[in-house]
Amino acid sequence: xxxxxxxxxxxxxxxxxxxxxxxxxxxxxxxxxxxxxxxxxxxxxxxxxxxxxxxxxxxxxxxxxxxxxxxxxxxxxxxxxxxxxxxxxxxxxxxxxxxxxxxxxxxxxxxxxxxxxxxxxxxxxxxxxxxxxxxxxxxxxxxxxxxxxxxxxxxxxxxxxxxxxxxxxxxxxxxxxxxxxxxxxxxxxxxxxxxxxxxxxxxxxxxxxxxxxxxxxxxxxxxxxxxxxxxxxxxxxxxxxxxxxxxxxxxxxxxxxxxxxxxxxxxxxxxxxxxxxxxxxxxxxxxxxxxxxxxxxxxxxxxxxxxxxxxxxxxxxx
Amino acid sequence: xxxxxxxxxxxxxxxxxxxxxxxxxxxxxxxxxxxxxxxxxxxxxxxxxxxxxxxxxxxxxxxxxxxxxxxxxxxxxxxxxxxxxxx
Numbered sequence: 034x035x036x037x038x039x040x041x042x043x044x045x046x047x048x049x050x051x052x053x054x055x056x057x058x059x060x061x062x063x064x065x066x067x068x069x070x071x072x073x074x075x076x077x078x079x080x081x082x083x084x085x086x087x088x089x090x091x092x093x094x095x096x097x098x099x100x101x102x103x104x105x106x107x108x109x110x111x112x113x114x115x116x117x118x119x120x121x122x123x124x125x126x127x128x129x130x131x132x133x134x135x136x137x138x139x140x141x142x143x144x145x146x147x148x149x150x151x152x153x154x155x156x157x158x159x160x161x162x163x164x165x166x167x168x169x170x171x172x173x174x175x176x177x178x179x180x181x182x183x184x185x186x187x188x189x190x191x192x193x194x195x196x197x198x199x200x201x202x203x204x205x206x207x208x209x210x211x212x213x214x215x216x217x218x219x220x221x222x223x224x225x226x227x228x229x230x231x232x233x234x235x236x237x238x239x240x241x242x243x244x245x246x247x248x249x250x251x252x253x254x255x256x257x258x259x260x261x262x263x264x265x266x267x268x269x270x271x272x273x274x275x276x277x278x279x280x281x282x283x284x285x286x287x288x289x290x291x292x293x294x295x296x297x298x299x300x301x302x303x304x305x306x307x308x309x310x311x312x313x314x315x316x317x318x319x320x321x322x323x324x325x326x327x328x329x330x331x332x333x334x335x336x337x338x339x340x341x342x343x344x345x346x347x348x349x350x351x
Numbered sequence: 352x353x354x355x356x357x358x359x360x361x362x363x364x365x366x367x368x369x370x371x372x373x374x375x376x377x378x379x380x381x382x383x384x385x386x387x388x389x390x391x392x393x394x395x396x397x398x399x400x401x402x403x404x405x406x407x408x409x410x411x412x413x414x415x416x417x418x419x420x421x422x423x424x425x426x427x428x429x430x431x432x433x434x435x436x437x438x
Contacts, residue, residue: 170387205388214426222359223428224375224387231388249387311372314364316425323423 042136043276049140050304053327056211056243063133064237069194072124076153076260077103093157100153106262109148115266118148125262128192134239140276141188141241142268149187149265156202156259159252170202171250172221176265179216180245183323184330185272186211187244192262196236201259202251203232209309211243212323220247228310273333281334290340301328302339318342353437354379358406360398362430365414367398373428379438398432406434 044052052058077100106125109118115138119126129135138146159168176189197203207226231251232240242248244265253259274281287302288294296303305324308317322342329337338344361373371393376385395401402408410433 169384170389172387202388212425214424220427221387222375223361223373224359224385225390225393226361226373227371227393229388229391251388252386311428312363313372313429314369316429319423319425323425 041139042133044137044140046277046279046301047299047304048137049276049331050301050328052141052241052243053324053331054304054307055208056246057206057208058137058241059234060133060137060239060241062235062237063131063239064128064192064194066236068124068127069236071127072192072194072262073260075105075124076100077105096155100155104153106151106153109151111148111150113148115146115148118151128239129264131239134190137241138188138190138266141186142266142272143270143275145269146266147269149267151262151264154250154259154261154263156250156253156261158256158258159254160256168252170205170252172218173205173207173223173226173247173249174218174221175210175213175215175245175247177217177244179214181214184327185268187265187267189242189244190264190266191232191240191242192264193232193234193238193240194236194260194262195257197232197234197238197259197261198255198257199231199233200254201257202253203234203259204248204261205229205231205251206242206246206248207309207311209312209320210247211245212320213245213247215247221249223247226311272331274331281332281337283334283337287340296339306339356380356436356438358394358401358434358436360393360395360401360432360434361428362398362432365430367402367408367411367432369430370397371395401432401434406436408432408434 044058048058105123107119107123115129119129129138162168191204193203207229210226226247234240296306305328306321308321312320321339325337325339325343329335329343356379357377359375359377360371363370363372374390374393376389376394378385395404410431412429412431
């Protein structure tokens, strides 16, 4: 994270490359306790004695209805500018004004993003449920129908106002899955994927995900309610050099594969070529190609390459 | 009554000898349930190990030609193998 002349924290090149490569960035504990408590107070009705009443699970809908009636979380029209979405002095405005988070949002989707949707996810302890079918974790999915965009991306902020402990079933997500064009729950058959991660974090953590990342909610085996507030933002401009004014020009000649001294540690090229444990031998290479293509786009460096992945297939004289 | 247990493996290439990168278990016994995210460690390192352990392969995915113009698009996991055990 670096501070620019306007006193904004913008992402670094390496953080941008991490996002391109993995499809997420984690900001652990960046929202202070006071704001977290303020947010929890603003949620509204949050009775925890819900499971005592009935066995038909109607309490779940009733609970959400009560929250909707009493909550200070605003109803926002889809497409509202982020700047106008949350009133001043509200917890959500405080969260989105956090300088680190604000800098990350500007770096990824610019300074005029629009709100696509937002939602308070409440995951109740499994003991609240009487029906065995409701004690099953959520299947893997992405949050979109088939999305053919290759350069433009939305971001989804997951804000955790309370700590998420291991047995609370924090969101499971698949690093590096954001280039895979699938249709929502079509991937639910994939129960487990090598290298999958589960959110375990302290209160006040925010994770920014690429909109297409594969994920699913875990089962909450604790006695505490798990909260996650999701905000999806869409850009209103080309996502090119939004985090920097630097000119990128790929003039670094690499040593040819495979007889070389290895890729420079923590370099952009290394970050973009880091494979995930679940990558197939063949499709995983295509994912790397797609990362390089996105990096070319966001840096406006049309000649950028790593290990000749794109140069090789672009060498066509016909 | 005999029941079918099902194991689905996703492998890193089209060979049954290759590494397991994804998996799901389903049980004929309704008291048991396999669910998303229930295990971070694969049941076998390689696909063939399931066969060595008595699982019977009954379906695997076909190799498909890459459509022109869409050669670099990635999507679903490609190498899917269905196994069963009758108990």
